Structures are given as C-alpha cells and as structure tokens.
Amino acid sequence: MTLTADLGGTVAVVTGASSGLGRHFCRVLAANGATVVAAARRADRLAELAAEQPRVRPEVCDVTSAQDCERLVARAVELGGPHVLVNAAGFGDAQPALETSIENFRRTLEVDLTATFQLSVLAARAMLAAGRGGSIVNIASILGLVGSWPVTQSAYAAAKGGVVNLTRSLGTEWARDGIRVNAIAPGWFPSEQTEAMFADERAMAWLRRNLPVGRPGQVQELDGVLLLLASPASSYLTGQVITVDGGWTAR
Numbered sequence: 270m271t272l273t274a275d276l277g278g279t280v281a282v283v284t285g286a287s288s289g290l291g292r293h294f295c296r297v298l299a300a301n302g303a304t305v306v307a308a309a310r311r312a313d314r315l316a317e318l319a320a321e322q323p324r325v326r327p328e329v330c331d332v333t334s335a336q337d338c339e340r341l342v343a344r345a346v347e348l349g350g351p352h353v354l355v356n357a358a359g360f361g362d363a364q365p366a367l368e369t370s371i372e373n374f375r376r377t378l379e380v381d382l383t384a385t386f387q388l389s390v391l392a393a394r395a396m397l398a399a400g401r402g403g404s405i406v407n408i409a410s411i412l413g414l415v416g417s418w419p420v421t422q423s424a425y426a427a428a429k430g431g432v433v434n435l436t437r438s439l440g441t442e443w444a445r446d447g448i449r450v451n452a453i454a455p456g457w458f459p460s461e462q463t464e465a466m467f468a469d470e471r472a473m474a475w476l477r478r479n480l481p482v483g484r485p486g487q488v489q490e491l492d493g494v495l496l497l498l499a500s501p502a503s504s505y506l507t508g509q510v511i512t513v514d515g516g517w518t519a520r
C-alpha cells in the first residue's frame with residue numbers, strides 16, 4: 270500500500286540521509302513533492318541519492334559541528350524553507366555500561382541529542398523569521414521509552430530518552446508559534462546501525478520470539494507516520510511520541 274501526502278512547496282531538511290531510515294525518509298518526502306535538503310557526512314552517498322531523486326539537494330554536514338548545522342539550515346532558507354526538519358542522524362554502540370567510556374557516552378549524546386536540539390533551534394528560528402510555523406520530526410527509539418536489555422546500550426538509551434522529553438518540551442514551548450515538534454520511536458528496522466543484528470540468525474530468532482507481530486519492521490512501515498507528521502494532516506498534534514514497533518513496548 271502506498272500512502273501519499275501533498276508536500277508540494279515544502280522544503281524539508283533530513284539528517285542521516287546517507288543510509289537507513291534517513292535515506293528512506295528522503296525518498297518518501299521527495300516522492301510526495303517536497304524539496305529535500307539531504308544531510309550526512311558521506312558526500313558520495315548523498316550524490317547517489319540526488320542522482321536518483323531530482324528533488325533531493327545534498328548537503329555534507331557533520332551534525333556535531335555548529336557551523337555545518339548553520340550552513341545546512343541556511344541552504345534550506347535559500348530554497349524557501351525549512352518547513353520540515355527530520356532529525357534522523359544517529360549513533361549508538363551496543364556496549365555494557367561498565368565498558369562504555371565517558372568519551373563514547375558524550376559522543377552518543379552529542380550526535381543523538383545535542384545535535385537534535387541545535388538543529389531544532391536553528392530551524393525554528395528560520396521558521397519564525399519567515400513568519401510561519403513548521404514541523405519538526407525527531408527520530409527517537411523504543412530504547413528512549415524502555416530500558417535496553419539484553420542488548421545493553423545505556424548511552425544510546427539515555428540519548429534517546431532525552432530526545433523523547435526534548436520533543437515534549439519543544440512541542441509545548443513552540444506550540445503557539447505554530448511549530449509542531451513530534452517524534453517517531455521506531456522498534457527494530459534494517460539499517461546500517463542494525464546490520465550486524467539482522468545478519469545474526471540467533472538475534473533474529475530472539476526478535477521474532479519477542480516481538481508481538483513476530484517479525485521486525487520494514488522501513489516503508491514508517492511512511493504513514495512520517496507523512497502524517499510532515500504534513501498539515503497533523504495540525505493539532507504536537508509534543509507527541511508515536512511508537513512504531515510491532516507491539517514491542519506494549520508487552
């Protein structure tokens with residue numbers, strides 16, 4: 270089933286655009302008429318995406334660099350936006366807490382949480398300067414809602430928990446400015462981050478056993494929520510976290 274939305278005239282910024290969910294989100298938004306400023310560090314991947322999708326504008330950006338983030342939002346302003354920001358860049362190592370260095374913990378927070386805050390503020394300022402609102406979609410995780418066990422990754426879980434409550438806080442703070450801030454909390458989906466897990470038959474058997482729907486997600490199963498949040502169809506929806514996890518957190 271293909272879901273559609275009319276995103277003509279919308280300029281969307283998507284981070285994490287070089288692989289996995291972010292790259293898929295670029296394709297979906299572009300296919301629905303949006304001009305997409307696609308951001309990540311790997312220029313070759315962005316160039317491939319832009320060659321495939323004429324509405325995609327690649328922008329090399331390290332989300333931990335304030336200058337890069339400013340340049341990214343400025344690019345969207347040049348194009349008449351941003352109307353939508355999707356914060357999908359992410360990083361997380363599965364390590365036991367006792368073996369996690371403080372550097373790793375800080376790095377995880379920097380990419381997953383601090384950059385989400387920074388880009389949200391920059392996008393919101395640009396939206397306000399243009400005299401209109403917009404929609405910010407943060408990619409959180411089920412691991413921002415429940416503890417991560419037996420796949421231990423406390424830094425990632427802490428960062429995503431931060432994204433969840435940042436979403437609620439910014440959603441309420443900017444509600445009267447017409448800027449909606451929501452999050453998608455995906456369960457288990459194939460991507461580079463989950464590649465090793467998806468290649469491990471024991472891990473997959475564990476997932477199938479523990480997931481109420483009996484299988485991991487497919488990226489296109491996030492399209493409906495993405496298009497809902499990116500479009501005016503969600504005009505009265507803000508500060509919310511929508512979990513798309515095959516029932517994982519409902520157990």
Ligand SMILES: NC(=O)c1ccc[n+]([C@@H]2O[C@H](COP(=O)([O-])OP(=O)(O)OC[C@H]3O[C@@H](n4cnc5c(N)ncnc54)[C@H](OP(=O)(O)O)[C@@H]3O)[C@@H](O)[C@H]2O)c1
Nearest residue numbers: 285287288289290309310311331332358359458460461462
């Ligand atoms: N897959 C899942 O099951 C799942 C579940 C819940 C939540 N999520 C979240 O979904 C989002 C996308 O992850 P994914 O699963 O699609 O993983 P992925 O394929 O590994 O993608 C991660 C993306 O983040 C970008 N990135 C990482 N560090 C960056 C940095 N410093 N600056 C700019 N970009 C950076 C990477 O691009 P470059 O390396 O080119 O910079 C890449 O495009 C993440 O926020 C992740 O936490 C995924």
